[in-house]
Amino acid sequence: MTEPHYSLDDIRENVTHIDNEILKLLAERRQLSLAVAKSKIQTAKPVRDQEREHALLLRLIERGKEEQLDAQYVTQIFHTIIEDSVLYQQAYLQKLTNPDSLQPTARVSFLGAKGSYSHLASRHYFSKKQTKLVELSCNTFRDVLHVVENGHADYGVLPIENTSSGSINEVYDLLQHTSLSIVGEITESIEHCLLTAVDTQLEQIDTLYSHPQPHQQCSEFLHALGGIKQEYCSSTAEAMQKVAELKQPNVAAIGNATSGELYGLTALKGNIANQQENYTRFIVVARKPVNVTPLIPAKTTLIMSTAQQAGSLVECLLVLRNHHINMTKLESRPVIGNPWEEMFYVDVEENLKSELMQSALEELTQLTRFIKVLGCYPSENVKPTDVEI
CATH class of the missing domain: 3.30.70.260 (ACT domain)
Structure with missing residues (x-):
């Protein structure tokens, strides 16, 4: 008996159907995690139960083997699902603990224009809170704090440390003198790329634009290029704007590839940071402190x-x-x-x-x-x- 023949369009249609079903199930699972959070309020149990998570992952790995799925593949997927579940429950419990902070829309200040790493961190952080943003870009870290202090913004997002270049001293110094409170944090993966506005070769690049932090985080790559002129900008977004305006084969910017697309830039070379796993921790500041429920870390x-x-x-x-x-x-x-x-x-x-x-x-x-x-x-x-x- 011959197997039925499927056209490429038929196969793609089946894949799309399965993808839609996966999304529907993920949404159902997220709602169940919310029900779990509500039950934990009654029992005063913490959000995380790592013994249960461990047993769950072992069971899923065994079940995955029956479906010819690699253990690492299964673990990677469910680590992401568990993380989402934990953060979703935390956000729900925090809203109950801080009813005055319930806002469908928040004004958020950050360094640089759209596409800067601070802008990406802002969007990522507040998307988890299901909060719409009014985005306020600033030219300096001091300005990020100032617009929150004077009431023009509800929150400010600031990078505080990086796994490659270390602490961001300017931000630490500013925290000495502000009346604002730290109310949140988020850690973002930083994927530095060499971005250009026109087709060119790596050997042609002699001038590189970026914020001082990416220059520092990619110092080994820049040293290997030899004799490159480093131009400092107030943010990676400004650097990308500059390169987009120049449209020259000898200039490039350091930034995120997805953000570069906003400015019509393409990645000439990726993964140029000193460390392959490059992360920046951001803090979120506001005029009033928050109360943290004892049910979450x-x-x-x-x-x-x-x-x-x-x-x-x-x-x-x-x-x-x-x-x-x-x-x-x-x-x-x-x-x-x-x-x-x-x-x-x-x-x-x-x-x-x-x-x-x-x-x-x-x-x-x-x-x-x-x-x-x-x-x-x-x-x-x-x-x-x-x-x-």
Whole structure:
């Protein structure tokens, strides 16, 4: 018996039908995760149950084998689905905890024009909150904060650290002097490409436009090019605009390939960052702090100035250790106007309102010359549950 012959159009139609069914099932699954979140309010259970996630992934891997599906393929798909489920539940619970913040539309400030990395992070962050945006592009990090401080924007989105180039010092320095609170975070994958406006060859490029951070993050690639002229712009979006206007075979910009398409640019070469896995963590700031429900993982960020004597910082860090509070970031920055004095920025994985954190803050207040909480906010970094493949 011969197998029926299908035309390419028939096959594509079947694929489209299956894709539509997958989307419908994903939407149904997301709604069920919302029902799970509602039930957890009654039982006061945390959103994440990694033991159950582990058992779920193992079962799915075995079920996938029966369907001739590779274990890594199954795991990769369901890590993404689980992450979406966790963040969707977190967003729902946070809305219940902060009813005053319920807004169908939000005004958001960020560095650069449309297509900048800060712009992409803004859209990604608020899409998870199902919030429509009024987008306000700014020329400097200071302007991003200023428009929120004066009420022209509800939120500001700022890059704070990168896995390749490290901390973004200008942003840390500005946080010393703002009255705003950190209310959220998001980590974005940064995919740097060499973007051009006309067909050209890599050997012809002698001038490169971008923000200083991408220049730094792609320093090894730029060094290999040799003798390249680096032109600094206020954002990657401005760099792309500049190259689009010049339309010359010897100039290029560093930026995201998808963003480059907005300006008519194409990627001459991709993956040019020093590290293949290049991520930037962004923070979201607002005029009012948020309350974080104890059902979801939280971070607290604070700044402190210690006494100028041996062991002062160690004493402060021991307070966190003794309270079993995990520190995820420690950054020092000079205090402007006070030579050789440092201000320390600390990120910890703990809810500000927990007994542990309150007890630790009481002790830290006694040990420091100055201490201020910059914000407590939901942790958006959903670490995948490990399974042996």
